[in-house]
Amino acid sequence: MKRSVLVRGSNRAYREMLLEKRAKVLSGLGIKFDTLARMGRVAEEDQAQFLSDESVSLHLNILDYEQLRLIEEALDRLASGDYGICLSCEEPIPPKRLHAVCWARYCVRCQEAGAERQWNEVRSRVPVGARQ
């Protein structure tokens, strides 16, 4: 995918934004970096179970966890050269949006179209015991 060349010049700035945001979320959660590294290596189907176990000991907030995951994914896309491309329509995401939401996976149009579905997906990952 060569379209990413369009945003390559800004990649360092986006990477710094993502790392800064990740550090902020992490410090808020008090999670050790090795725990985060483990998350990145847990298979998708095992994440719900992993989250269920970890949330008991770490009091992990589901939305912060989701945010961390999005940030990690964005860093992966920066590394692979796919950053800044909408995962749905494959159009470049406007820099204005990336500056506001540097972990964005979708352009505004696709995000809004899928917002409800995504929220349901997030809620389905909340362990039963953590619902209040």
Ligand SMILES: [Zn+2]
């Ligand atoms: Zn899109």
